[in-house]
Amino acid sequence: MATLMTEAGIPEAVDPLDVSRPELYRDDVWQAPFRELRARGGIYHCENSGFGPYWSIATYKPIVQVESLPDIFSSEAGGITIADIQEGDIKMPMFIAMDRPKHTDQRRTVAPAFTPSEMVRMSDNIRMRTAEILDSLPVGQEFDWVDSVSIELTTQMLALLFDFPWEERRKLTYWSDWAGDIEIAKDPVRKEERRQILFECAAYFGNLWQGKLGKEPRPDLISMMIHSDAMSHMDQMEFLGNLILLIVGGNDTTRNSMSAYAWGLEQFPDSRAKLEADPGLIGNATQEIIRWQTPLAHMRRTATQDTELDGHKIRAGDKLGLWYLSANRDESIFPDADRIIVDRENARRHLAFGHGIHRCVGARLAELQIGILMEEMAKRRLRANVLRQPERVAACFVHGYKKMAVELTRY
Incomplete structure (x- = not known):
């Protein structure tokens, strides 16, 4: 058995x-x-981990129960990952890590960017950009799907959402990767490096904010913040926190589900054949791939009072890891849960976007982007063949892929 060393060695x-x-x-x-x-x-209490003691909530129903009681299980008290906020850390308030009522007001500000009518408005643009990228890819030659497809598509989308300078859009990926890496909490040197990088991010967006002050409202997220009572007076750290939330939320989830589309269907050729034969399954297959991948493995809640959960005594201050990754493989809800079943009847019940007041505000946009990618692949009768094991993110928060060598063929 592997060993850790205590402070006393x-x-x-x-x-x-x-x-x-x-x-x-x-x-x-x-x-x-x-x-x-x-x-x-x-439900299990882990005494020793690299992030200290925490409760694992690993089945579907107790996670829904915790998410349905946000006043008892707080997002604000300890943040949203099982890495504790330590002395000297950057404090970045963000609405996903706020409790009511402030959470409600700030979420309401950005929600109009993700309404059904906005999705209709954006879909032609998403389709055009997806088509351009797919038409630029080499058929029959190896390339990195993560970089050329998943990162490129999601970074373009973020640049449009933020009205971000197009030629500099890869900065968004860079900031997202640094902000979302939970393992940095264990390394003081990298933590200091992250601090510098996130301050660069804040300064860059600060300039974009200044450029929009006093201008007419536009449908981009920064303009929405400026023209809202709930967010127009944020200090620099709260502005940065909400930016990081929207960048990581918009980047990691969609990007890693797009990569899971290539990798996952490679694992289940029967499902791939069924999807290729019937593109009408794409809407449901989108949900199923998001369920199977679960791009954010967990969210954390902190108990605000002594309470009980399925017979387990939870103390005030206890940390709970809600493992969406595991709930989405809960066989009592999803039979044969380790498989991708493109016509799974209840694929939409997945918890990859969370549940309750903190359910992902951009879920519709993620679904739209992934669905359009699959539709445009189907139109071209393109199949992504994964050539070897992908390189994965080594962390328990962002559940994703760093590199994936593929070759496109036609079917």
Whole structure:
């Protein structure tokens, strides 16, 4: 069994049910410990981890219960990841890590960017850009799907949402990768590096903000913030926090689901054949791929009072990891959950976007982008063949891919 060292240098056994270990995700072997957790009832207190003690909530129903009680299980008290905010850390308030009523007001400000009518307005543009990218890809030659398709499509979308300078849009990917890396919490040197990088991000967006002050309202997110009572007077750190939320939320989720489309269908050729034969399944397959991937593995809540959850005594101040990744493989809700089943009847019940007041505000946009990618691939009768194991993110928060070598063929 592997060992950790305590502060006194005494070896400490690794808890096999500590699902925060980065190698589980790097090596794609997280399924077994979560299966064990669910078999034991789905609620488990991990005493020792790289992030300190925490509760794992690993089955569907208790996660929905916790998410439905935001006054007892707070997003604000300890933040949204199981990495604790430490002395000297940058404090970046963001509405996903706020409780009511402030959460409600700030979320309401950006929500108009993601309404059904906005989705209709944006869909032609998304389709045009997706078509351009697919038509530029080499058929029959190796390339990196993550960089050429997943990152490029999502970064273009973010640039449009923020009215961000087009030629500099890859800065958004760079900032997102630094902001979303939970493992940095364990390394003081990289933490300081992140601080500098995020301040650069804040300064850049500060200039964009200044350029829009006093101008007519526009449909981009910065303009929406400027023209809202809830967000127009944010200090620099709150502005940065909400930007990081929207960048990571808009980037990592969609990008890693787009990569899962290539990787996942490669694993289940019967499902791929069914989808290729019937493009009418694309809407449902979009939900199923998001469920199967679950691009954010967990969200954290902190108990504000002593309470009970399925017979377990939770103390005020306890940290809970809500493992959406595991809930989406809960066999009592999703039979044969480890497989991609493109015509799964209840694929839409997945928890990849969360549940309750913090359900992802941009969920519709993510679904639209992934669905259009699949439609445009189908129109061209293109299939992504993955050539070898992808390189994955080694972390328990963003569940994603760094590189994936593919070759396109036609069917």
